Amino acid sequence: SQQGEEDPQALSIQEGENATMNCSYKTSINNLQWYRQNSGRGLVHLILIRSNEREKHSGRLRVTLDTSKKSSSLLITASRAADTASYFCATKGAGSYQLTFGKGTKLSVIP
């Protein structure tokens, strides 16, 4: 079963614009991660934020986490056509080995 739910399901923007994706989850977590998947390929880890952190940056990526609302957001600034992909949030609960993924947001960046 999938714990995370990304919103929106699909997002289409022009190159250079910012893209924001949201993720909500249901149970308490140890950490939350974002992954990217190009069509027909495996997933690539982007960024991890721990439950005691509120914001994290990596290059053009900014992730926020609100554990009281059980939600996270991923912001991609100055988007490029190469950012076109599906983006998934994944949560890991305490005492569990598995990452539980959401259904993903499909991002299209139009050149």
Added chain:
Amino acid sequence: DTGVSQNPRHKITKRGQNVTFRCDPISEHNRLYWYRQTLGQGPEFLTYFQNEAQLEKSRLLSDRFSAERPKGSFSTLEIQRTEQGDSAMYLCASSLAFVGNEKLFFGSGTQLSVL
């Protein structure tokens, strides 16, 4: 860095046949995971190995599915008596177990089509 390798990339089989997939993790990684992904969905956890020990298995995993990781290196996932509902992308991931490291490295997957 050779990354996580999965073979075959594509597998087409007839309903009722058995299939086996192989995953070669990154060489020093002692954690190995299998996930299944259907179109438009996120990956769904199947099972987890630490070294050669299978420590966690999804309740959704039917007894037609079995996974092994002999000697804690490569892993195989076998599906017996395949059904059309087994059609999916099967993803393998690996990681190195140390405190604070939760990041998974995924292979490109094996796309299974059951006719």
